Amino acid sequence: MAKKVLINRKTGKEFPTLDPEEVFKKFPKTFRVKPAAKLNDDILKKDSEIQKAVNHTDVKDAQEVKSTEKTTPKKESK
Numbered sequence: 386m387a388k389k390v391l392i393n394r395k396t397g398k399e400f401p402t403l404d405p406e407e408v409f410k411k412f413p414k415t416f417r418v419k420p421a422a423k424l425n426d427d428i429l430k431k432d433s434e435i436q437k438a439v440n441h442t443d444v445k446d447a448q449e450v451k452s453t454e455k456t457t458p459k460k461e462s463k
Contacts, residue, residue, distance in 0.1 A: 388401045388402065388403055389401070389402055389403070389405045389418075389419075390402075390419040391405055391408060391416040391417065391418060391419065392416065392417050392418075392419050393415060393416060394414070394415060394416065394417055395415070399419065400416060405418065
């Protein structure tokens, strides 16, 4: 089960619980459900632009993808 987070109405502190319905039955006026996080429209727009840029890579047919690792040539053994 996933932990749900409730907020104490008086103190404003978070209270993690596995069964929020049981807590609401026992303390109906003390806790409230933590609201879901909302993202700003500007953040969502920038995130979608970044995802498009990451997914869009141009590789031409004749272009080779070179590895970034530096390798040393092997020495010939006698």
